[in-house]
Amino acid sequence: MNPLRSFAIVLIVAGALALAYGGFSYTRDTHAVDxxxxxxxxxxxxxxxxxxxxxxxxxxxxxxxxxxARKSR
Structure with missing residues (x-):
């Protein structure tokens, strides 16, 4: 599998996940008082x-x- 095809698949999966979930949440630790x-x-x-x-x-x-990528084969 060539790198262009792999990158295309990653873009398709990322786009589908972005449309399905609309974002993501994360937790950030902050040091408030010492x-x-x-x-x-x-x-x-x-x-x-x-x-x-x-x-x-x-x-x-x-x-x-x-x-x-398929046409260039």
Whole structure:
């Protein structure tokens, strides 16, 4: 499998996942207070929204690359 075809498949999968889920959430640890032996840690939960146009663009680009990889064979 050539690298162009592999990249096209990755783009198609990423675009499909972006359209299906619309984003992902992650947890970030922050160091809030450190007073002597006492430590206070805060976990912030954030959500990263992936726009629909980005998912569609990735999906379309993957299909176009996959089509061009097959023509060059």
């Amino acid at each position: 007073i002597g032996p006492l430590q206070l840690k805060v976990q912030e939960r954030s959500y990263l929204h992936i726009p629909i146009w980005a998912g569609l663009a990735s999906l379309i680009a993957g299909v176009v690359l996959l089509g061009s």
